[in-house]
Amino acid sequence: MLWTRGSEAAKDKLIMSEKVLEVKNLTYSFNTYGGTVKAVRDVSFSVNRGEILGIVGESGCGKSVTAQSILRLNPEPPGFSSGGEIIFNGHDLMKLSIKELRRVRGQEIGFIFQDPMTSLNPTMKVGDQIAEVFHSRRDLKRHEIREKVIEMMKHVGISDVEKRYNQYPHELSGGMKQRIMIAMALVSRPSLIICDEPTTSLDVTIEAQILDLLLELRNELDTAIIMITHDLGVIAKICDRVLVMYGGKIVEEGMVDEIFYETAHPYTNGLLNSIARLDMDKNSVLTPIEGTPPDLFSPPAGCPFAARCEYCMDVCNFFPPKTYSLVDSHMVSCHLKHEYAPEVELKKPRRHNAEAGSKQAYYSEPVREHKEQALITVEGIKRYFKVSGRAVLKAVDGVSLKVYKGETLGLVGESGCGKSTLGRTITRLLNPTEGRILYKDKEIHSLSGEEENIFHQKVQMIFQNPYSSLNPRMTVKEIVGEGMLLHGLATDAIQDDKIEELLNRVGLGKEHMSRFSHEFSGGQRQRIGIARALSVNPEFIVCDEPVSALDVSIQAQVINMLKKLQEDMGLTYLFIAHDLSVVRYISDRIAVMYMGHIVEEAPTEALFIDPQHPYTKLLLSAIPVADPEVTRNKKRIEIRGEVPSPINPGPGCLFADRCPLATDRCFKERPEQKMVENHHYVACFQVG
Amino acid sequence: MLKYVLKRVLAALITLFVLVSVVFFMVRVMPGEPFTSAKLTPAVAANMEKYYGFDKPLPVQYVQYIGKLLQGDFGYSMKYTNRTVNDIIGETFPFSADLGIRALVIAISFGLVLGIISALNRGNKIDFICVIIAIIGTSVPDFIMGAFLQYFFGIKWGLLPIAQYKGFEYTILPSVALAFFTLASVSRIMRSSMLEVVGQDYIKTAKAKGLSDLRIVGRHQIRNAIMPVITMLGPTVAAVLTGTFVIESIYAIPGMGKYYVESVSTNDYSMILGMTVFYGAFLIICNLIVDILYGIVDPRVRIATPVEDS
Numbered sequence: 001m002l003w004t005r006g007s008e009a010a011k012d013k014l015i016m017s018e019k020v021l022e023v024k025n026l027t028y029s030f031n032t033y034g035g036t037v038k039a040v041r042d043v044s045f046s047v048n049r050g051e052i053l054g055i056v057g058e059s060g061c062g063k064s065v066t067a068q069s070i071l072r073l074n075p076e077p078p079g080f081s082s083g084g085e086i087i088f089n090g091h092d093l094m095k096l097s098i099k100e101l102r103r104v105r106g107q108e109i110g111f112i113f114q115d116p117m118t119s120l121n122p123t124m125k126v127g128d129q130i131a132e133v134f135h136s137r138r139d140l141k142r143h144e145i146r147e148k149v150i151e152m153m154k155h156v157g158i159s160d161v162e163k164r165y166n167q168y169p170h171e172l173s174g175g176m177k178q179r180i181m182i183a184m185a186l187v188s189r190p191s192l193i194i195c196d197e198p199t200t201s202l203d204v205t206i207e208a209q210i211l212d213l214l215l216e217l218r219n220e221l222d223t224a225i226i227m228i229t230h231d232l233g234v235i236a237k238i239c240d241r242v243l244v245m246y247g248g249k250i251v252e253e254g255m256v257d258e259i260f261y262e263t264a265h266p267y268t269n270g271l272l273n274s275i276a277r278l279d280m281d282k283n284s285v286l287t288p289i290e291g292t293p294p295d296l297f298s299p300p301a302g303c304p305f306a307a308r309c310e311y312c313m314d315v316c317n318f319f320p321p322k323t324y325s326l327v328d329s330h331m332v333s334c335h336l337k338h339e340y341a342p343e344v345e346l347k348k349p350r351r352h353n354a355e356a357g358s359k360q361a362y363y364s365e366p367v368r369e370h371k372e373q374a375l376i377t378v379e380g381i382k383r384y385f386k387v388s389g390r391a392v393l394k395a396v397d398g399v400s401l402k403v404y405k406g407e408t409l410g411l412v413g414e415s416g417c418g419k420s421t422l423g424r425t426i427t428r429l430l431n432p433t434e435g436r437i438l439y440k441d442k443e444i445h446s447l448s449g450e451e452e453n454i455f456h457q458k459v460q461m462i463f464q465n466p467y468s469s470l471n472p473r474m475t476v477k478e479i480v481g482e483g484m485l486l487h488g489l490a491t492d493a494i495q496d497d498k499i500e501e502l503l504n505r506v507g508l509g510k511e512h513m514s515r516f517s518h519e520f521s522g523g524q525r526q527r528i529g530i531a532r533a534l535s536v537n538p539e540f541i542v543c544d545e546p547v548s549a550l551d552v553s554i555q556a557q558v559i560n561m562l563k564k565l566q567e568d569m570g571l572t573y574l575f576i577a578h579d580l581s582v583v584r585y586i587s588d589r590i591a592v593m594y595m596g597h598i599v600e601e602a603p604t605e606a607l608f609i610d611p612q613h614p615y616t617k618l619l620l621s622a623i624p625v626a627d628p629e630v631t632r633n634k635k636r637i638e639i640r641g642e643v644p645s646p647i648n649p650g651p652g653c654l655f656a657d658r659c660p661l662a663t664d665r666c667f668k669e670r671p672e673q674k675m676v677e678n679h680h681y682v683a684c685f686q687v688g
Numbered sequence: 689m690l691k692y693v694l695k696r697v698l699a700a701l702i703t704l705f706v707l708v709s710v711v712f713f714m715v716r717v718m719p720g721e722p723f724t725s726a727k728l729t730p731a732v733a734a735n736m737e738k739y740y741g742f743d744k745p746l747p748v749q750y751v752q753y754i755g756k757l758l759q760g761d762f763g764y765s766m767k768y769t770n771r772t773v774n775d776i777i778g779e780t781f782p783f784s785a786d787l788g789i790r791a792l793v794i795a796i797s798f799g800l801v802l803g804i805i806s807a808l809n810r811g812n813k814i815d816f817i818c819v820i821i822a823i824i825g826t827s828v829p830d831f832i833m834g835a836f837l838q839y840f841f842g843i844k845w846g847l848l849p850i851a852q853y854k855g856f857e858y859t860i861l862p863s864v865a866l867a868f869f870t871l872a873s874v875s876r877i878m879r880s881s882m883l884e885v886v887g888q889d890y891i892k893t894a895k896a897k898g899l900s901d902l903r904i905v906g907r908h909q910i911r912n913a914i915m916p917v918i919t920m921l922g923p924t925v926a927a928v929l930t931g932t933f934v935i936e937s938i939y940a941i942p943g944m945g946k947y948y949v950e951s952v953s954t955n956d957y958s959m960i961l962g963m964t965v966f967y968g969a970f971l972i973i974c975n976l977i978v979d980i981l982y983g984i985v986d987p988r989v990r991i992a993t994p995v996e997d998s
Contacts, residue, residue, distance in 0.1 A: 073895055073896055102898040104898070105896055110896075111893075115889060118889040119890055119893045121890040121894070121907075121911075122986070122987070123986060124907070132903075132907075133897050133898070170987070
């Protein structure tokens with residue numbers, strides 16, 4: 001076998017090793033004004049010593065509630081458990097007094113939360129926050145605690161520890177904060193740590209570092225880890241065993257390779273099919289799971305997935321499926337495994353192909369440039385922000401690009417690289433500090449009143465957060481119709497028909513018109529946001545991370561819809577995202593941004609097959625691929641450091657600090673963009 | 689931190705200067721003049737005006753006034769002849785300040801405790817009682833509260849003296865009456881702030897660390913929840929100190945309030961100016977202290993980075 005993690009030997013070892021934690025028949029609910037939410041229903045699983053157990057599922061599937069109920073961290077009330085046992089070190093945690101439980105919390109079970117930005121107390125030094133874990137330990141002296149903290153901080157890769165110890169959370173970067181959280185969870189050497197989406201709010205390069213760190217720590221300290229995530233790439237990268245949760249239940253459980261390669265539950269299969277993948281080009285189609293997750297106020301009597309399952313039988317709607325054991329480690333709750341059920345072959349995703357396509361083919365692909373007029377031309381745009389005192393934050397620092405009619409230009413980069421600022425500057429939500437933006441060869445800042453109206457009609461934006469970008473006091477009809485009336489595109493009389501047509505286009509209906517945005521799910525809200533943008537017949541839409549707040553099965557629905565709308569209505573997109581796989585799937589060309597500069601710009605396939613800039617290579621290597629075997633064999637680029645502060649940057653190449661190829665020249669001069677192949681531009685001295 | 693403090697001090701000085709200038713000219717456009725008593729013959733009045741320097745042009749008077757002010761001299765009162773404004777302030781302010789500080793201490797300490805207790809008992813009887821106290825405190829004006837306290841504690845039960853200011857037991861009723869409104873608002877703000885903080889992720893982190901409830905509340909919750917209370921302390925100090933005027937007259941306390949009110953009705957220019965500037969300076973210093981305190985409690989303020997937008 002090529003890998004150790006998935007091997008039979010490793011599997012045997014895991015099964016033989018002792019159980020650290022055993023959860024039996026856990027049921028957990030919340031009382032709300034609307035009724036009782038049955039968040040977790042009869043869940044049983046166990047974790048072995050030194051094992052990384054992944055719990056994967058979409059939002060609302062009960063994975064976080066399960067994890068938090070282990071340490072009774074859910075707010076009670078309204079939360080309450082109605083049965084089950086949680087056996088840890090021979091004790092049932094459910095039966096411990098709160099005082100006894102406190103000795104387990106932090107001491108024997110560590111917890112890492114999702115968002116390091118909000119999970120640290122802003123008014124306390126980070127070192128003291130870690131040291132607090134030992135607060136109840138009377139046997140340790142002050143300096144002993146400090147030594148332990150400092151040792152663990154070094155262990156999790158924090159440099160300059162003595163200085164960091166006395167810093168406050170706001171003085172640290174996101175990745176550094178998450179390291180502090182990890183140090184906090186590990187400092188007492190617990191036998192189990194529970195990570196609740198520990199990398200979801202981090203950038204991919206930082207995510208890769210944190211995941212590597214967790215793997216390393218597991219190997220050194222033999223700590224068991226429960227890894228909760230919605231990201232199958234993270235699961236493939238570090239987990240040994242996986243639980244798939246849906247609608248408050250475990251639907252499938254198995255070793256990581258079993259889950260990915262011998263997928264047995266239609267939901268797991270659907271998830272694997274719906275993710276946008278790095279090896280997926282623009283011509284392939286994502287297969288979303290249609291519909292939305294079940295309402296847990298009154299969970300379905302039968303299988304929770306029945307309503308969305310393409311293999312659904314009558315029995316699925318009425319009787320919950322039994323759990324069938326396929327091999328000793330692989331279990332699935334699905335009626336299809338019943339002996340009388342028909343033999344069904346799930347439509348499995350094809351295996352990940354790391355070397356898809358030939359380099360030559362992609363460069364010879366036609367590019368629109370010569371045929372078409374550029375719809376949007378950006379020339380040397382700079383956008384600075386004043387920060388306190390004399391400091392200047394150079395969010396966008398000299399960007400030039402063109403967007404041609406009918407194409408999608410993908411704009412990728414990590415948080416803080418200036419991609420959203422650029423998008424907002426192009427739509428005139430922000431004014432540039434310097435530079436010109438042309439819309440059909442006309443400077444957008446010197447448009448006449450009439451032309452300006454047309455510009456604001458033809459250029460629209462779809463926002464990232466569907467929860468905060470819709471006015472909660474307006475009905476869908478008002479939200480979608482506002483722009484039409486403003487631009488005189490509809491009178492009151494025909495407005496309803498137009499809105500209905502738009503809603504139909506985005507997969508909603510007439511019946512939704514009089515509702516308010518809070519009545520919709522995240523995916524539906526994003527559809528409303530898209531309908532709003534479409535309502536004024538735009539030509540050009542800036543999509544600012546339109547799917548990053550959505551679950552994968554819903555993401556696929558929205559992306560497919562955006563693609564279809566583009567074909568039907570001849571739209572042009574600037575698609576901003578941090579997720580390279582989504583961008584590959586939708587873009588014709590891609591620009592990679594780093595600290596306010598475009599470091600590489602190329603036709604999509606060329607960028608993936610033949611990346612040139614070290615930063616692009618780094619990004620590509622950091623993305624967790626949802627295929628365990630590929631991840632294990634993947635060539636890894638060592639990732640150094642984090643994105644530096646964009647306030648008063650140095651004179652050289654901005655990536656030089658983290659670049660493996662950097663020479664003296666890179667620190668002194670800033671490289672210009674140059675063409676390395678047809679339509680492929682790179683800003684790097686070491687390339688070409 | 690030092691830079692932050694210096695910036696605040698400079699801002700405070702500018703505010704004070706603006707205050708002095710505005711009040712100086714506003715006093716002069718008030719209807720009436722200081723020497724209009726029927727007993728004064730025009731010749732005497734003119735003489736007095738000359739004595740106080742009113743015969744000179746206004747800008748000159750202004751410059752002279754600022755010059756004296758820089759030496760800490762507020763000039764002579766026009767009503768109480770031969771007494772300087774400095775004297776009167778020196779004599780009466782200690783009473784007002786004593787009353788104000790007592791009230792503030794009561795208001796803040798009891799207000800915080802009430803708010804914390806209320807939040808920790810959210811939804812049960814104790815919370816209900818605390819909320820009722822807060823509602824009474826914010827809706828009953830202080831002169832009514834003062835009279836109530838006098839009636840029950842002074843007259844009906846005879847526990848405490850009704851009026852005057854001659855020892856500790858005399859101070860209790862007026863300072864409680866003065867404190868009540870502020871106490872109520874502090875407790876309301878603290879309660880809602882505590883409830884907001886309890887839902888924060890870092891409280892969950894603290895719980896997951898295995899800390900006791902006492903420590904979570906003490907180290908993590910209160911310190912973060914207290915921010916909004918500190919923010920309102922500046923205006924609160926102003927409210928309490930201006931509130932002393934009413935309470936002083938109800939309890940016959942020889943404080944500054946009486947003189948201040950009187951000086952306005954008699955157009956005693958130097959007195960109005962002096963006392964306004966004095967109070968103004970006092971409040972500005974209070975606000976300055978609050979700002980600095982805020983910087984100490986919340987480390988983020990020290991390097992505040994407001995991003996400027998177009």
